[in-house]
Amino acid sequence: MEKLPTILLAAGVGCFALAGILSGYLPLAHLGKIKVKTVEELVTEPSYEFQDLAKRYPEQFKKYYGDANVENYRKALKLGRDTYIAEACWHCHSQYVRPVSNEDQRFGKVSYAEEYQNEMFLPHLFGTRRVGPDLIRESGKHGNDWHVAHFYDPTIVVPTSVMPKYSWFFDGDQPNQKGLAMIAYVQWLGSWATPEAIARAEAEGGQK
Amino acid sequence: MRILGYCAIAPFALAMTSCTLDRDKWDPDQLAHGKYVAVDESLARGRASYNDYCAGCHGEKGDGEGPAAKFLKPKPRDFRKGKVKFASVAAGEMPTDDDLIRTIQRGLHGTSMPSWRLLPKDEILDIIQYVKTFTPNRKAPGGMIAIPADPWLKAPEKGVAEGEKLYHGLANCNSCHPAYVEKPKMVEHMKAFDMPLSGFREKPYDSETKDSEWGEAITPPDFLSDYIKSGTAKEDLVRVIATGVGGTAMPSWGATLTPKQLWGLAYYVEHLASLRGTKKAQDMRKALLEQPPYTPPPPPPPPPPPETTADPSASASASAAPSSSASAAPTTSATAAPK
């Protein structure tokens, strides 16, 4: 128990591996039954919000993205995700709705494993703290224009907010490439589980 | 520790002192026209909540010019006008408290007005009382437009079919909203109501942007792709169709259409909205845009049309005579905006 080989092998490797198997590999193998989708499989058409951005800010959109087609939408989503990470948004906004504390009442449908099994959650963005609300059901809760104003300076929309302003998402007061990408990304979060989408899925499921 | 205590109390103390109210400014009688009677304390609470939640867009003076307003389209409501877009009274009349509660609780989907459903009802009531103080010479709310019972409950498909006919025929919704049937079918629907046909809009499958009294042009929703602001349930749609949308080209249909017709339209729009975001909606739109060219039959000489046949919306309002100031006089509506 006090010899180096025991310590290195039993404590160092053994215990680490045991924990790795029990709380890493097992859940991982369990979740591995759900196919991991690529962005191409996941996103098949540009969202309403993305097209709406193209209508609202035609010059900026043309300049940075061109048309509101699906390739550009994927590009915007990826850039939005990367910006979300670079600005560490996930330190103040979580991305999972827990089945407790009335969170489904507040945010929407409780999170489920399938929705995270895709490349957009590589790495996952579950988050660690909620200074601001959870965002995994954010899609469609606010309009694009609300998001533009909110990124420009959150306190002008929500006077009590402590979110910093992101002036580098803007050329003047028009969203730039990053700004458009962020809005497209935030509006994408949970677009598969809005009440409307759930109703639609149920209707389609019912037809089968 | 005492210093710490003061530090903790200071923000509250500051907030308290800034909340004292000038009683004389508000006439409680004015506020009492709504269903709920305002008292001074309620106004004070309402102001605190309003400044926390609403002032960013609607402005501290309720003029719809909060610091965020310049980014927003549609613009936040200017409460000084005393009217709103969505209410259960005829378009343009003073809304009831219940109307305001409904809008606050649900939000207006697709706009920057979010849902405030988690705010306690009491707080919403306080906010409403406070919001009313922005309107000078506030009148009583307009008379509620009665919503008839749903006649199509047992035959929803028939409701949808009836709605489609009316949408493209009698009500001529497609004079502003997009049409959702092929051109020959549109002509057929018009004929069914003996409506004069004077050609199609330039882009019959897109919405037609219209002036409004809100200081900005408004594009009516395309039900296959846009959010419907006041809700997609049939009950909500019937209300909007019956009352119209205040200050816009959407007239009140409550007095002109029969219950069956009103509900039929609601069934049809709900059907369209349920397709939103589906493959079916895309296919439908594609088929409409790619239909073969079609020339409408020459208009039959009788009956003599009213004076302004050139404008399809005017012809619709003339034939169906909906009661809306905004649509009856679309040219004056823009200038009617307040100073």
Add this chain to the structure above:
Amino acid sequence: MPNEAIPLVDRKAVKYHIIAGFTFFYVSLFAGLLYALQLSRYYPFPGVELLSPGRIRMLHTNGVAYGFLFNLFIAAMHWIIPRLTGKPMLSRVLSHLIFWAWQGIVGATAVGLMTGHAQAIEWGETPVWIDPVVVVGAALLIVNSATPILKVAKRKLYVTLWYFSAMMVWLPLTYVMGNFVPQYFVPGAGGAAVTGLYIHDLVGLTVTPLGWGMMYYFVPVILKRPIWSHTLSLVGFWGLAFFYPLNGVHHFFWSPIPMYAQYGAVMSTIAVEIVVFTVIVNFFMTIRGQTDLLRSNIPLRWFYTGMIFYFTTCFQCAFHTTLTLQKIIHFSDWVPGHAHLVMLGVFGFWLIGMTEYLWPRLVGNEMYSRKLSVAAYWLSTGGLFVMFLDLLVAGVAQGYLWMNLAQWEKSIVLSMPFWHIRTFAGTGIVIGILLFGYNLWMTAKNPGTRTAESGPASGRKAADDNAEEAPSAASSQAS
């Protein structure tokens, strides 16, 4: 048994790491203060991309972890390992290479974070292109410091070396697992399970073993008596090794990670608390009868304060890991309160205490001012304690507001006074550590108390140095 030709301890390396560690500590402290100001709505640089509060927060956490804690832990390893094994580190050149490599890594991380290249792994925000360099740096460090231990591998090792040598296995495994698996291979909930393991292993299998290893060395040295119970030391070490890594998933309770993993994490977290209790008992029995030293000996005071905080934080952990309490406090300010108590209150305090102990020995001067040392202790401890209680209460209040479906903004309005107090308490900590740094600076600069050679300055300290053999004596005695 210092060899005259090659001194056993590379004092220069120890000193450099301490200086670098404190430099990054100040950067991190000010970053933390800036972030606190953002929450109090007094951020001095609004709208500046390179000083965005979101990025500043990562600078704070990563600066503390990799800049402050690791630098000082490397210093501790350089001081302790040669003394316990009687063999020097592998190579002085390598030591200095590691020093510069590590500062390069931390500096590049800071630049990377501030220019927006962060990685979305908590506590591993190090940009992805630096991750492989970190692995190489850690490997060099391990090669360098494992060599003396391997040379005495046939002996029974002293407790400190159990912790240190096990850490040398855990650190690279943890780092590689946490930074590469969720980033490239496993998305979503599975990746979260691995990240949870990573976060917890980094604390539990790297920082904690280093910290306790240090304590098992310095406390007996200062007290000049062996550790009370060797058996409890064994229980403590093996308990930590077995239960600690199983806790990972408790960072993501009520998430889509399979529930059995979450239940397992609850149980093993509570088990850790029992293990912690044995270690705490061991140390408090060791000081029994000599508690007056806590008044006179400032390093010891930092150490034991840290231990009390360690007990508090682990006790807290055993409670808030229960799924019932999780419903309320998860995502709230309770968690930063807990994290500050662990990282600053425990490991930070231990390392500050170690610096207080080592610095006079490194520069050959008596500490410049005892009053400054005491002031630094009380300001930091007081500030941290206020911050901890403040965030604790704020967290519960926030949690209940969310649960009761209050409008979100209400939780912000409610938090405001708490956040003001946190800024205030944080300022206390910053001032305390600044005083501490000033004291170090003046000690190094002040030649007044310099003794003939860079050895111990007083009879008391000479006694301390002689007592450094105590741990190995303890080991043989108990076994």
